Structure formats: C-alpha cells, structure tokens
Amino acid sequence: MQHVAAPFALELAGLVKRFDRPAVDGLNLSVRAGEFYALLGPNGAGKTTTLRMIAGLLRPDAGSIRVAGIDALADPVAAKRMMAWISDEPMIYDKLTPREYLEFVAGLWGVAPALAETRAQELLDWLKLAPHAQERCEGFSKGMRQKVALAGALIHEPRLIILDEPLTGLDAGSARQVKSVLRERVRAGGTVIMTTHILEVAERMADRIGVITRGKLIAEGTLEELRLRVGESATADGGASLEDTFLALVAEPAEAA
Amino acid sequence: MIAQPGTAIWFAQHEWRLVWRDWVAMMSGGRRKRLRRAIVAITIFIVFMHFVAYWMVGRFAGAIPDEATLVTISASVLLSWLLMISQAMETTTRAFYARSDLDLILASPTAAGKVFAVRIVTVALSMALMALPLAAPFIDILIARGGWRWLGAYGLIAAMGATATALAVALSVALFRVIGAKRTRFVAQVVAAVIGAAFVIGLQIAAILSYGTISRLSVLQSQTLLARLPDTGSVVWWPARAALGDGTALLGVLALSFALLAVTIAFVAPRFGDYAIAAAGVDTIAALQVRRRRAIQPTSPGQALRMKEWTLLRRDPWLVSQTLMQMLYLIPPALLLWRSFDDGNGVYQLLVPVLVMAAGQLAGGLAWLAISGEDAPDLVASAPIPGSFVIRAKIEAVLGVVAAVFAPLVAVLAVASLWHALVTAVGIVIAAAAATSIQLWFRTQAKRSQFRRRQVSSRLATFAEAFSSIGWAATAAVAAASLWLAIAPAVLALLVVIGTWLMSPRPQHA
Numbered sequence: 001m002q003h004v005a006a007p008f009a010l011e012l013a014g015l016v017k018r019f020d021r022p023a024v025d026g027l028n029l030s031v032r033a034g035e036f037y038a039l040l041g042p043n044g045a046g047k048t049t050t051l052r053m054i055a056g057l058l059r060p061d062a063g064s065i066r067v068a069g070i071d072a073l074a075d076p077v078a079a080k081r082m083m084a085w086i087s088d089e090p091m092i093y094d095k096l097t098p099r100e101y102l103e104f105v106a107g108l109w110g111v112a113p114a115l116a117e118t119r120a121q122e123l124l125d126w127l128k129l130a131p132h133a134q135e136r137c138e139g140f141s142k143g144m145r146q147k148v149a150l151a152g153a154l155i156h157e158p159r160l161i162i163l164d165e166p167l168t169g170l171d172a173g174s175a176r177q178v179k180s181v182l183r184e185r186v187r188a189g190g191t192v193i194m195t196t197h198i199l200e201v202a203e204r205m206a207d208r209i210g211v212i213t214r215g216k217l218i219a220e221g222t223l224e225e226l227r228l229r230v231g232e233s234a235t236a237d238g239g240a241s242l243e244d245t246f247l248a249l250v251a252e253p254a255e256a257a
Numbered sequence: 258m259i260a261q262p263g264t265a266i267w268f269a270q271h272e273w274r275l276v277w278r279d280w281v282a283m284m285s286g287g288r289r290k291r292l293r294r295a296i297v298a299i300t301i302f303i304v305f306m307h308f309v310a311y312w313m314v315g316r317f318a319g320a321i322p323d324e325a326t327l328v329t330i331s332a333s334v335l336l337s338w339l340l341m342i343s344q345a346m347e348t349t350t351r352a353f354y355a356r357s358d359l360d361l362i363l364a365s366p367t368a369a370g371k372v373f374a375v376r377i378v379t380v381a382l383s384m385a386l387m388a389l390p391l392a393a394p395f396i397d398i399l400i401a402r403g404g405w406r407w408l409g410a411y412g413l414i415a416a417m418g419a420t421a422t423a424l425a426v427a428l429s430v431a432l433f434r435v436i437g438a439k440r441t442r443f444v445a446q447v448v449a450a451v452i453g454a455a456f457v458i459g460l461q462i463a464a465i466l467s468y469g470t471i472s473r474l475s476v477l478q479s480q481t482l483l484a485r486l487p488d489t490g491s492v493v494w495w496p497a498r499a500a501l502g503d504g505t506a507l508l509g510v511l512a513l514s515f516a517l518l519a520v521t522i523a524f525v526a527p528r529f530g531d532y533a534i535a536a537a538g539v540d541t542i543a544a545l546q547v548r549r550r551r552a553i554q555p556t557s558p559g560q561a562l563r564m565k566e567w568t569l570l571r572r573d574p575w576l577v578s579q580t581l582m583q584m585l586y587l588i589p590p591a592l593l594l595w596r597s598f599d600d601g602n603g604v605y606q607l608l609v610p611v612l613v614m615a616a617g618q619l620a621g622g623l624a625w626l627a628i629s630g631e632d633a634p635d636l637v638a639s640a641p642i643p644g645s646f647v648i649r650a651k652i653e654a655v656l657g658v659v660a661a662v663f664a665p666l667v668a669v670l671a672v673a674s675l676w677h678a679l680v681t682a683v684g685i686v687i688a689a690a691a692a693t694s695i696q697l698w699f700r701t702q703a704k705r706s707q708f709r710r711r712q713v714s715s716r717l718a719t720f721a722e723a724f725s726s727i728g729w730a731a732t733a734a735v736a737a738a739s740l741w742l743a744i745a746p747a748v749l750a751l752l753v754v755i756g757t758w759l760m761s762p763r764p765q766h767a
Contacts, residue, residue, distance in 0.1 A: 078641070079641075093632050108636075113554060
C-alpha cells in the first residue's frame with residue numbers, strides 16, 4: 001500500500017498513559033520528516049513510555065499517534081511497517097548469527113530476499129560486522145550487540161527510527177559508529193527520534209530537542225530556542241551549554257510544584 | 258550471631274542466606290502472600306504424603322534385612338541417589354558458569370578455596386534437604402509403626418547428599434579437565450539429565466526385555482537377579498542396612514560418605530577458582546561459527562518465526578538436554594512396542610497413555626520457550642504483523658516439533674493396531690493443544706535461560722499442565738478400550754482446562 005508522504009513523520013496528540021501514577025500526561029509532540037529529534041528528560045519523566053507507545057509496545061490510555069500520516073492505533077501493522085525500534089538493551093538472539101538475525105528481521109518485515117541479501121551485506125560491512133557475520137551473537141560485546149540490533153532496524157529501511165538510550169554502555173568507537181549511521185540515515189531523508197542522557201549527543205546531533213518531565217512536554221525547539229526560553233542565562237563565551245539549559249528547564253516545573 | 262568476616266562460618270552464613278532467599282523467591286515469586294500460600298501448600302502436601310506413605314510402606318515397618326528387602330531398599334536408595342547426583346551436577350555446573358558473584362569472589366583478597374569449600378558443603382546440604390519433603394513422610398511412618406531404628410534412614414539421606422555432591426563435583430571437574438570448559442557445560446547438562454532418567458529407564462528396559470511388562474519391581478524380585486547378588490552380610494548392603502537401623506552400617510556409610518566429600522573438597526576447592534576463570538572465557542573467546550553461508554531465502558513472517566524457533570531450540574544445549582529427557586522416557590514404550598509388535602495383545606493399551614502424556618509435557622515445555630521465553634519481545638512486537646499472527650506461528654512451531662517426535666511412533670503403532678494409533682494420535686493432538694493453550698493463557702515475559710524456573714512464574718499453570726496431560730492420557734487409555742467409558746475422564750480433563758482458563762490472568766494487549 002502506498003502512503004502519501006506526510007510532512008510529519010510523527011504526531012502525538014493528548015497522549016496519556018497511567019500506571020500507578022500518570023507516566024505520560026497529555027503529551028503533544030510533532031516530529032517533521034527528515035528530522036533528528038532528541039527527547040530529553042530526567043529519570044522517570046515518561047520518555048521510554050512515550051517511545052514504547054509509539055513503537056506499538058504499549059497501548060495508550062488516551063490520545064492519538066500518527067506515524068507518517070497513519071493512525072498507529074487504528075492500523076498498527078501499517079504504522080509498524082514504517083518504523084524501527086531499538087532499546088538501550090539490545091534484544092537479539094544469542095544463538096543466531098548476525099546474518100541469521102538480519103534474515104529473520106527481513107522476514108518479519110517482508111523484505112524481498114534479494115533486497116534483504118544486498119542490504120544485509122551492506123549493513124554488515126558498514127557496521128564492521130562482516131568478519132563476525134557467521135558467529136553466534138552469544139559472545140558479542142554490548143557494542144557489537146547494539147550494532148547488530150541497529151543493522152536489524154535498518155534492514156527494512158524504516159522512515160522513522162525510534163531509539164531509547166542507544167549509546168548507553170557503548171565504547172567511544174561504537175558510539176561514534178552508531179551516531180554516524182543515524183546521521184547518514186537522516187541525511188537520506190529518514191527521521192530519528194531518540195532519548196539520551198548524554199546531552200552532548202543531543203546538542204551535536206539533534207535538529208530539535210524536546211524536554212519532557214512528569215509526562216508533559218515542557219519545552220521544545222532548537223538549542224538556541226531553548227536557551228532563549230530559559231531567559232538566556234548566557235555565559236560570557238557565547239551561550240549556556242545544553243546541560244545548563246536542560247537543568248534550568250527541568251528545575252522550572254519542580255519549583256512551580 | 259555474625260561470624261568473623263572471611264572465616265568459613267561467615268561464608269557459610271552468606272551462602273545460606275543466598276540459598277534461603279533463592280528458595281523463598283522461587284516459592285513466592287517475590288510476593289509475600291504467595292509465600293504464605295506456598296507454605297500452606299507444602300504443609301498440606303507433606304501431610305498428604307504421610308497418608309500415601311502409610312498406604313505404601315506402613316505394612317513394611319517390621320521388615321527384616323532379608324535379601325528381597327535389601328534389594329528393594331537398595332534400589333530405592335540408588336534411584337534417589339542418581340537423582341541427587343543429577344541435581345548436584347546441575348548445581349555444580351552452574352557454580353562454574355553463573356557469573357553472578359564469582360567475579361567478586363575471585364577479585365577479592367580472600368582465599369577462593371575457602372569459599373568454594375563452603376559452597377560444595379552447601380550443595381551437599383541442600384541436596385539432603387531437598388530430598389526430605391519426599392523421604393520424610395515415609396521415614397516418619399516407618400518410625401511410628403516400626404520403632405526408632407528407622408531413624409537411621411535420615412542419616413542415610415545425609416550420607417547420600419554428601420556422596421552425590423562429591424561424585425557430581427568430581428565428575429564435573431573430570432569433564433572440565435578432559436573436554437575443556439567450552440564443552441563441559443553442554444556435556445555436563447546432558448549427563449545430568451541422562452543420569453537422572455537412566456535408572457528408571459534401565460530397569461524398565463530390563464523388565465520389558467525379560468518379562469514383557471513395564472513394572473520396575475518385576476526385575477528386582479526375579480530369582481535370576483536374587484541368585485546373583487552378594488551375601489546379605491556384604492558391604493554392598495550397608496546403605497540398606499543403615500536405613501533399617503543397623504548402627505554399624507550407618508556409622509560406616511556416614512564415615513565413608515563424609516570422608517569422600519572431604520577428600521573431594523580438599524582436592525577440588527583450591528582449584529575451583531581456576532576452573533571458574535577458564536569457564537568465564539567461554540563466552541568471550543571465539544564464538545561458535547556457523548559454517549553454512551547461504552543466500553537469504555524467501556520467507557513469510559510466519560516462516561521466519563517458525564524457523565527462528567526451531568533454530569534456537571536446535572542450538573541450545575541445555576534445552577536439547579531437557580528435550581532429550583523427554584525422549585529418553587519414550588525408549589521403554591518404544592521397546593515395548595517393538596517387543597510386542599507381532600503379539601497383537603493388549604500391550605498397546607499401555608503405550609497409548611505414555612505417548613499422550615509425553616506429548617503433553619513436551620508441548621508444554623516447548624510452548625513456554627516459544628511463547629514466554631522470547632528473547633527479543635520488543636523486536637517481534639514492533640514488527641508489522643498482528644499479535645495473533647505471531648502467536649499462531651509460534652504454536653505451529655511447537656506443534657511441528659511435537660509432530661516430528663511422535664509421528665514415527667504413531668506410524669509404527671498404526672501398522673500394529675490402527676485403532677490404538679488413531680486414539681494415540683488424537684490424544685497427542687489434544688494433550689499438546691491443551692498444554693500449549695495453558696502456556697498461552699499464562700504467558701509472561703522471560704528469558705529462555707529461565708526455562709528451568711519457569712514453574713515459578715505460575716505454579717497454577719505448572720500443575721494445570723501436568724493434570725491436563727494426565728487427564729488426556731487417562732482419557733486416551735480408556736478410549737482405546739471403550740469410547741463411551743472415556744467420556745468421564747475426558748470431561749474431567751476438559752474441566753481442568755476450562756478451570757485453568759477461568760483462573761488465568763486476562764491478557765493485556767499492547
């Protein structure tokens with residue numbers, strides 16, 4: 001089924017999810033197609049819950065989710081076809097090789113075998129996994145596992161990649177490789193939405209940054225816009241870091257409460 | 258009282274705290290209410306077992322150490338002991354490979370040998386304690402009806418725990434030295450599974466070959482066997498004599514057992530750290546290469562899921578050993594089928610429930626692996642396929658394995674008796690479907706490596722799966738003789754399944 005390219009890769013409206021307390025509380029958020037969007041927030045702010053709802057792993061209590069114009073709650077299968085989800089703990093099968101894992105993911109997403117073959121080889125080469133393509137994943141390091149998961153996420157060429165803390169626990173080399181893959185993906189027209197605690201990554205890579213706390217989006221924009229929002233407690237050398245801005249932003253609602 | 262840190266007693270206190278908390282977590286699943294219920298259930302079970310014991314052994318309380326008695330007690334002791342060795346081997350292997358606290362121990366300035374010595378003693382004690390809930394009712398009844406002399410049986414259990422642990426540790430270490438760290442994990446698990454099943458199966462095979470019956474006792478009481486056994490005064494009968502209250506035999510057995518354990522500890526404990534370090538390299542050194550490199554095949558999502566399940570099952574040594582256990586139990590009925598192939602007598606009647614029961618158990622285990630033991634649940638859940646489709650593909654994967662295992666046996670049975678084969682086939686399908694459904698209703702998210710403790714997440718599901726398999730096996734056995742009479746057990750089995758469904762948690766869809 002062909003979908004008309006939507007200006008927004010992702011639109012959340014009034015998204016609510018309660019556990020024993022509201023985890024996500026009327027969240028409104030839009031991510032443009034071809035954008036790198038970083039979602040920041042303190043622990044327990046509702047970032048992962050939000051991403052899990054987008055990926056179809058949690059059902060919201062209220063609100064709507066549209067992925068590339070498709071209502072993800074009404075037609076989850078069509079929406080999932082557009083997306084890839086990667087969590088901080090790469091979920092791969094220890095007893096499969098990276099190649100077999102990619103074959104499995106390609107099968108799940110219905111990628112044609114010839115195309116899957118080509119993409120698998122490209123991804124294995126690109127992520128420097130080719131020498132380990134025939135080894136079972138059980139002995140792989142966290143970085144290698146994350147790269148296998150990333151290859152799996154890319155094999156079906158998703159329009160929207162959702163990543164929850166993808167750089168946690170990675171060494172500098174692996175982290176750089178993952179970042180370059182994501183940047184490449186955005187350059188090619190894909191959309192990336194990512195949570196991270198590494199503010200430097202958000203600062204360098206994100207086109208726009210959303211700050212979420214207590215399940216609500218409290219600020220959104222480019223780094224410059226966020227700085228202005230906090231009243232620009234700019235330093236003499238040209239501006240507050242994202243860390244200063246972020247801490248000022250999350251402190252606001254806490255003080256208000 | 259808290260012992261001086263670093264001493265053996267201090268380590269023992271630490272070990273026992275871990276063992277106790279592990280047991281509590283296993284019984285309660287982390288919920289206090291469940292623990293209370295588990296304690297009540299265990300108490301009821303032990304009381305119930307006393308009635309069973311009274312019915313089974315009450316009349317033997319006055320037994321004298323004649324040849325037949327010694328043979329029967331020795332066989333029971335040997336059976337329990339083999340099971341203990343099997344369990345101890347599994348625990349020892351886990352001690353090598355489970356990294357939870359080994360890094361901490363090995364990185365500390367404490368003498369690792371002391372820690373491992375304590376750990377081996379803990380294994381021995383836990384082996385003995387684990388045997389108690391099953392053995393104590395029988396011993397209590399024998400004491401109540403036959404006098405204090407039967408107290409010796411408790412001493413025998415302690416000795417059995419010590420020797421089983423000593424042998425298990427020695428066997429694991431021998432495997433480690435001979436075939437290396439990498440293969441030991443797999444081989445030890447298979448050996449443990451085979452040892453656990455070997456005695457019962459061996460006796461059944463002997464009984465079938467000699468007498469054409471599946472009863473274990475027939476071979477034990479045969480004149481052929483009794484005539485070849487040593488004199489009743491022989492040291493071979495010491496364990497049996499110890500159980501019967503012979504003080505000298507008990508002291509001898511205890512002394513030998515603890516000496517064996519002490520020697521094993523003295524020899525193994527100081528080197529245990531080296532083995533653990535060697536085992537630690539297994540996962541990080543050269544991962545297993547898959548030689549086959551073929552082009553990606555055209556697959557539907559369903560095929561991809563089924564192939565994945567079968568590949569994971571095939572490549573998991575531990576699961577293979579568990580499956581192997583199920584297969585081992587099929588050897589006696591298969592042998593019985595072969596022996597009685599030309600007879601055309603009622604022996605097929607015996608095969609029907611065995612096959613149906615085994616199918617239910619195998620399907621239950623595989624269904625847990627496929628449905629609950631999904632290592633990448635997020636990946637599968639985020640794929641563009643409906644949840645029901647995923648479940649269906651996984652069920653097909655389970656039933657595919659069950660069909661592959663049982664189809665040859667049913668086919669052979671069909672040549673001998675078409676009716677029995679038909680009843681068996683239908684029984685296998687229903688028992689497998691029921692066990693799979695129960696696992697589906699009680700599905701949870703777990704790692705495949707948690708398979709051994711799968712019953713912890715829901716005891717209800719475990720019992721329901723067992724009772725359902727028993728129910729369908731009974732139904733099939735009766736149906737093979739009379740379809741009408743089979744209605745009653747079928748209704749009971751169906752009630753078990755329906756009742757389980759009613760009590761199952763409602764699924765929370767994503």
